[in-house]
Amino acid sequence: MNPRAGQTKKRTRIQAKNEAKILEAALDIFATFGFRGTTIDQIAQKAEMSKPNLLYYFRRKEDIYISVLERTLDEWLTPLTELDPDGDPIKEIGKYTSLKLQMSQNDPTASRLFANEILHGAPMIEHVLKGSLKDLVDEKAAVIHHWVKSGKLTKVDPYHLIFMIWATTQHYADFKIQMRAILGDEVDQADYFEKAGNTISTVFFEGIKPR
């Protein structure tokens, strides 16, 4: 019987193993080629199984895509949840930025997957953006707003500050190819992301106008 038909039947070992294998392969392919650019055959090949067998676990291409998105979303939102209202503002924002940059370094596919989805109008995850993401951002924007009010930060709009952090850090995952075209293999060296982090925090904290 099809495993996804019988709601929450007991999950077999084989089932768990194959589903994981599929999702792992799918993340890579979807992140590179987008939803429409990806074929089921590609995923099946990368997951080392036949197409009908893959479709035995996920009935439709869309099901795989949604599963991959959901799986990555949690991980993606975690860093922001850790922004501590009681911590030192500069340190907290520094930690957050650094964490996001690390994610761009260690798991660029996740970033590219979302970039693709959003660029194409976010047809599958719009409700998440308007739901849990918006709630989380609203909450943390309030925290930042409070920091600004109490004079611990320069007067900036909290939302746009968050957008700036997202933009700069995710850029290192999404546009890495452009960076490599300009800087060469340097972008694959170990100290590249360190340099990036230094520049980002210098600009964010001090600004480029000499004091």
Next chain:
Amino acid sequence: MNPRAGQTKKRTRIQAKNEAKILEAALDIFATFGFRGTTIDQIAQKAEMSKPNLLYYFRRKEDIYISVLERTLDEWLTPLTELDPDGDPIKEIGKYTSLKLQMSQNDPTASRLFANEILHGAPMIEHVLKGSLKDLVDEKAAVIHHWVKSGKLTKVDPYHLIFMIWATTQHYADFKIQMRAILGDEVDQADYFEKAGNTISTVFFEGIKPR
């Protein structure tokens, strides 16, 4: 006879009109759905002509895509060329940032088109990135480096500073849907980009650490 077969025959009025119509329609569609996500039929419908007629002007889907990319590339690089080595560094970078942000506001499709292309590995424009783009960036990075050396700017890496400017400004085109999900219709108001610009220049110039 097919207009693209006879190299540089005299361009007809009809030809010029239809080619422009096609490229305009194609920009929109390609920017939204990416190369593989776009069908020739979609472009033909938006350009108000039949598919065979469209293929009379551009023999292959790829030809349209490349034309659209090339057409937008020049416009895209212009602002950076205007960074004046003899101007005031803060003013020059402010002008550049503001110009790029304006482009995200007025022509977000162009930004999305490139984002798509680069996300997918830049298969069509890699040579441009490694060529004229790299040259231009190298040149302007040298200018910024000089500004830093002479103490007119905080000590930052020129390349990463340029990347930061690209990231923050283009984010307002590429991720507008996410912003709208979080902020609502505010993002379509006239003063939204003004607020964005203010935040960006405050952070870039002053930093978020209070003086």
Next chain:
DNA sequence: TAAATTCCTGACCATTTGGTCAAATTAACG
């Protein structure tokens, strides 16, 4: 106006691709 050229279209084709299905194979279990 008549010939030549450009422009346009409906019909058509080959390939790709998402998805199905019956039947074979393997694993699980009493």
Next chain:
DNA sequence: CGTTAATTTGACCAAATGGTCAGGAATTTA
């Protein structure tokens, strides 16, 4: 071991899609 359920596969289908082509309509040119 034998029965039952889960897994895998090759063959197949229908729709979508990139692209072709012969010929008709419109436009330019002589």
